Amino acid sequence: MDxxxxxxxxxxxxxxxxxxxRAARGATRPGDRIFLGLSRGSGILLLVIxxxxxxxxxxxxxxxxxxxxxxxxxSFEWNTGLVPPKFGIAVxxxxxxxxxxxxxxxxxxxxxxxxxxxxxxxxxxxSGPIAYVIDLLAAVPSIVYGLWGxxxxxPHMNGLYGWLNDYLGWTGIFSWQGGAPRSMLTVGILLAIxxxxxxxxxxxxxxxxxxxxxxEAALALGATxxxxxxxxxxxxxxxxxxxxxxxxxxxxxxETMAVATVLSPTFDIQSSxxxxxxxxxxxxxxxxxxxxxxxxxxxxxxxxLVLFVITLLVNGAARMIIARRKEYSGxxx
Amino acid sequence: MSNAVIAEKRxxxxxxxxxxxxSPWAIAVGSVALGLGISAAAGLDSSIQWALIAGLLFxxxxxxxxxxxxxxxxxxxxxxxxxxxxxxxxxxIPLISLVWSTVSRGVxxxxxxxxxxxxxxxxxxxPGGGIYHAILGSLEQVGLATVLAAPVGxxxxxxxVEYGRGRLAKAVxxxxxxxxxxxxxxxxxxxxxxxxMFDMQPFGFAGSMALAILMMPVVVxxxxxxxxxxxxxxREASLALGVPKWRTILKVVLPTSIGGITTGIMLAIARxxxxxxxxLLLVWGNSLINANPFEGAQQxxxxxxxxxxxxxxxxxxxxxxxxxxxxxLIAFVMILNLVARGIARWKAPKTGR
Numbered sequence: 001m002d003x004x005x006x007x008x009x010x011x012x013x014x015x016x017x018x019x020x021x022r023a024a025r026g027a028t029r030p031g032d033r034i035f036l037g038l039s040r041g042s043g044i045l046l047l048v049i050x051x052x053x054x055x056x057x058x059x060x061x062x063x064x065x066x067x068x069x070x071x072x073x074x075s076f077e078w079n080t081g082l083v084p085p086k087f088g089i090a091v092x093x094x095x096x097x098x099x100x101x102x103x104x105x106x107x108x109x110x111x112x113x114x115x116x117x118x119x120x121x122x123x124x125x126x127s128g129p130i131a132y133v134i135d136l137l138a139a140v141p142s143i144v145y146g147l148w149g150x151x152x153x154x155p156h157m158n159g160l161y162g163w164l165n166d167y168l169g170w171t172g173i174f175s176w177q178g179g180a181p182r183s184m185l186t187v188g189i190l191l192a193i194x195x196x197x198x199x200x201x202x203x204x205x206x207x208x209x210x211x212x213x214x215x216e217a218a219l220a221l222g223a224t225x226x227x228x229x230x231x232x233x234x235x236x237x238x239x240x241x242x243x244x245x246x247x248x249x250x251x252x253x254x255e256t257m258a259v260a261t262v263l264s265p266t267f268d269i270q271s272s273x274x275x276x277x278x279x280x281x282x283x284x285x286x287x288x289x290x291x292x293x294x295x296x297x298x299x300x301x302x303x304x305l306v307l308f309v310i311t312l313l314v315n316g317a318a319r320m321i322i323a324r325r326k327e328y329s330g331x332x333x
Numbered sequence: 334m335s336n337a338v339i340a341e342k343r344x345x346x347x348x349x350x351x352x353x354x355x356s357p358w359a360i361a362v363g364s365v366a367l368g369l370g371i372s373a374a375a376g377l378d379s380s381i382q383w384a385l386i387a388g389l390l391f392x393x394x395x396x397x398x399x400x401x402x403x404x405x406x407x408x409x410x411x412x413x414x415x416x417x418x419x420x421x422x423x424x425x426i427p428l429i430s431l432v433w434s435t436v437s438r439g440v441x442x443x444x445x446x447x448x449x450x451x452x453x454x455x456x457x458x459x460p461g462g463g464i465y466h467a468i469l470g471s472l473e474q475v476g477l478a479t480v481l482a483a484p485v486g487x488x489x490x491x492x493x494v495e496y497g498r499g500r501l502a503k504a505v506x507x508x509x510x511x512x513x514x515x516x517x518x519x520x521x522x523x524x525x526x527x528x529x530m531f532d533m534q535p536f537g538f539a540g541s542m543a544l545a546i547l548m549m550p551v552v553v554x555x556x557x558x559x560x561x562x563x564x565x566x567x568r569e570a571s572l573a574l575g576v577p578k579w580r581t582i583l584k585v586v587l588p589t590s591i592g593g594i595t596t597g598i599m600l601a602i603a604r605x606x607x608x609x610x611x612x613l614l615l616v617w618g619n620s621l622i623n624a625n626p627f628e629g630a631q632q633x634x635x636x637x638x639x640x641x642x643x644x645x646x647x648x649x650x651x652x653x654x655x656x657x658x659x660x661x662l663i664a665f666v667m668i669l670n671l672v673a674r675g676i677a678r679w680k681a682p683k684t685g686r
Contacts, residue, residue: 029577031577031580034579036496039489039491039495040492040496042492043492043501043502046508046553047508049549053515053520057519057522110420113416113417117418136667139600139604139607139666139667140666141662142608142609143607143609144638144662147642151642152434153427193427193428224410226409226412226413254517254518255516256516256517257609257610260639261642282516285610286518294529297525298529300522304522307519308515308516312511315510
């Protein structure tokens with residue numbers, strides 16, 4: 001590659017203002033100016049796109065909300081065809097939050113356990129390939145998870161649903177009237193399976209960076225492996241695990257196709273997690289979109305804006321946690 | 334106290350009493366047998382139930398036995414070990430099932446005919462037909478998205494690594510991070526809101542634009558990481574020879590990191606190739622072959638899977654096609670992944686890190 005260097009132009013004679021020129025290095029020659037302009041322009045383009053997303057969605061949403069006869073945030077209806085139209089996102093907020101919470105409750109402990117397994121328990125020869133496979137699983141498209149969930153997972157949920165209904169049905173949350181198990185619980189389980197690889201990957205990276213010296217010191221003092229993990233690895237990795245979980249949460253919140261294939265949606269809130277019904281933001285957009293009128297589309301865009309803001313907050317928080325961690329942990333240095 | 338007793342018996346070792354190596358397996362076999370026995374006796378037929386009983390028995394058995402022989406701390410350690418193993422094995426079940434069912438059901442109709450025909454003459458509920466139109470649409474949309482996103486992404490990363498200081502760079506970094514988390518359907522809605530404004534009909538390139546939005550932050554992130562790996566000595570040597578900075582970047586920095594950058598772009602392609610939601614909103618799907626991404630509805634592979642599942646009212650032939658298309662899509666994504674990782678390994682910058 002260094003053969004190319006010899007046809008470079010000779011260095012320009014330095015005028016007396018060399019100090020200033022060096023300060024503005026990269027913008028002195030025309031080639032440099034163009035290149036800097038291009039690359040800075042791309043960066044600015046990204047910001048413009050983000051602003052445009054927020055702007056356009058807000059604009060269309062405001063059109064829809066101004067025509068909305070019900071309270072957009074608290075109404076339980078979605079009737080954009082009515083005159084005057086009535087729609088609100090209360091059901092969607094509920095469904096999105098509940099399915100994501102189920103997914104997190106299942107996925108985070110298992111993902112952390114797998115990450116610990118890969119870093120501290122698995123035989124060396126096994127952990128490399130397994131980590132690789134988990135990497136690949138993170139790349140499986142969500143529609144494939146959706147198809148699998150709808151055709152394989154749903155029929156297999158009957159047993160679990162019956163069992164939950166028999167023993168925990170008295171709580172009300174786990175009562176089941178015998179409908180097809182296309183409900184929030186199945187959605188949550190499927191989402192958990194989908195976000196498992198991401199959370200595992202990030203947590204594994206964090207655990208692997210845990211300071212070796214402290215672990216060895218603890219072992220030398222006679223700590224068991226579990227004590228080492230509890231005292232040296234987990235405290236070190238806590239913020240990393242939190243941010244990994246929030247990345248997974250962001251994905252669960254915005255997941256469309258897996259929910260759309262598995263859930264049999266209704267626009268109301270089911271008191272039981274096992275009875276089919278409810279909906280999430282993304283699923284509602286995907287399944288209502290094709291029949292929506294003009295106003296209906298704007299209403300869906302309005303609900304998309306809410307989803308956008310929620311995921312923005314979740315992801316922003318996750319990034320802040322990661323950034324803060326970088327500052328105080330000297331382990332990477 | 335049992336420790337002390339046993340330690341007295343074997344004064345030559347400093348170690349406390351340990352269970353033999355085979356004991357976890359023995360306890361596992363015992364608890365599975367007991368779990369099966371209990372569920373058979375109680376007439377429980379769900380496989381989840383006996384697995385649950387066996388699992389509980391295993392954890393309890395391990396704790397009690399280990400606590401008696403080795404002491405409480407060791408028992409806790411053993412429980413943690415078995416829980417970690419259980420979590421791992423538990424997670425394997427759905428993932429293996431996913432891969433297995435896709436492969437075993439996908440190969441049923443996956444043949445040359447399937448890959449080279451469209452759904453133009455086949456109703457969704459009938460057997461026959463294929464995914465040629467979907468593959469074509471996917472390739473065009475993803476290709477155009479890559480053409481849009483890759484240069485912007487790489488240039489942004491160059492800006493961040495080579496030039497970026499100050500507030501603009503910080504803002505770009507932050508928003509790239511945030512952009513990574515945009516749900517795909519929101520990217521679709523954004524392009525849709527523009528299309529609504531100009532009263533446009535769905536077409537392939539609209540999908541490409543949404544996919545490009547999803548792809549850009551991924552490319553920026555990975556390229557940034559790769560550029561940071563290029564040793565500063567190389568840059569300094571080139572600059573010291575009087576080479577302008579832009580030529581240094583083009584001729585020294587990029588060639589050094591091109592392997593990693595290619596890998597990042599390919600992984601990003603693999604990610605967007607499976608996106609359904611924006612394509613559903615913007616490209617609509619089409620059972621006919623439409624090779625023009627700039628006019629008219631197109632099909633794409635993930636959307637095809639969804640429509641075969643959703644619009645066919647439970648027809649077995651449609652499900653078979655959906656599985657076969659899934660297998661094709663997964664194969665495409667996996668091959669991209671494997672090739673990308675291969676390139677990364679082969680072209681990794683020799684930094685001796």
